Amino acid sequence: MKPMSMLFAAVALMGTALIALPASSATPDEIIAARRANQKRVGELVKVVDAAVKANAAATSVLDQVKEIDDRTHLIKGYFPAGTETGDTKARPEIWSNRAGFDAAADRYVAEFDKLLVIAKAGDTAAFGAQWATATSTCGACHRDFRNK
Numbered sequence: 847m848k849p850m851s852m853l854f855a856a857v858a859l860m861g862t863a864l865i866a867l868p869a870s871s872a873t874p875d876e877i878i879a880a881r882r883a884n885q886k887r888v889g890e891l892v893k894v895v896d897a898a899v900k901a902n903a904a905a906t907s908v909l910d911q912v913k914e915i916d917d918r919t920h921l922i923k924g925y926f927p928a929g930t931e932t933g934d935t936k937a938r939p940e941i942w943s944n945r946a947g948f949d950a951a952a953d954r955y956v957a958e959f960d961k962l963l964v965i966a967k968a969g970d971t972a973a974f975g976a977q978w979a980t981a982t983s984t985c986g987a988c989h990r991d992f993r994n995k
């Protein structure tokens with residue numbers, strides 16, 4: 847097994863990947879790489895769902911993607927432990943100096959994607975488009991304050 851793959855507990859359960867944080871033994875560089883990969887994957891999934899929303903596709907057609915984004919939103923706070931401020935990262939120092947602000951931005955992100963998942967499961971395509979705009983606005987709100995360009 848490759849060392850990186852041992853850092854993660856990825857459990858396949860009824861077709862749903864349970865996505866987990868790096869093990870506590872991971873080095874700062876490994877945690878930074880993992881959080882960037884997590885965000886990159888979220889970005890890819892957002893593009894897929896965004897195209898579906900623009901095409902007015904049924905909300906249920908992107909249920910898998912929405913579920914995975916939502917799972918990943920729940921990890922974000924754990925990806926920024928002390929000791930990962932520097933390295934190959936665009937994280938701003940404000941994440942650590944204004945932790946309450948960062949956590950609040952993360953909580954909004956989680957809450958709005960939780961709502962989106964409920965709507966996707968219900969198959970309410972009209973409500974989905976509106977909630978999609980709200981949920982994705984939480985990405986830029988956090989990047990504006992906590993990510994370097």
Ligand code: HEC
Pocket residue numbers: 878881882883885886888889892922934935936937938948951952955982984985986988989992993
């Ligand atoms: C609570 C704050 C927060 C939220 C919410 C957030 N991000 Fe980020 N994101 C960050 C930070 C901080 C980084 C920089 C991480 C680093 O370089 O270590 C980042 C990095 C990224 C990256 C670059 C990954 C790479 O290749 O290095 C992408 C793409 C991204 N985010 C997409 C998104 C999308 C899409 C959403 C919403 C669905 C989102 N983010 C929500 C904080 C956030």
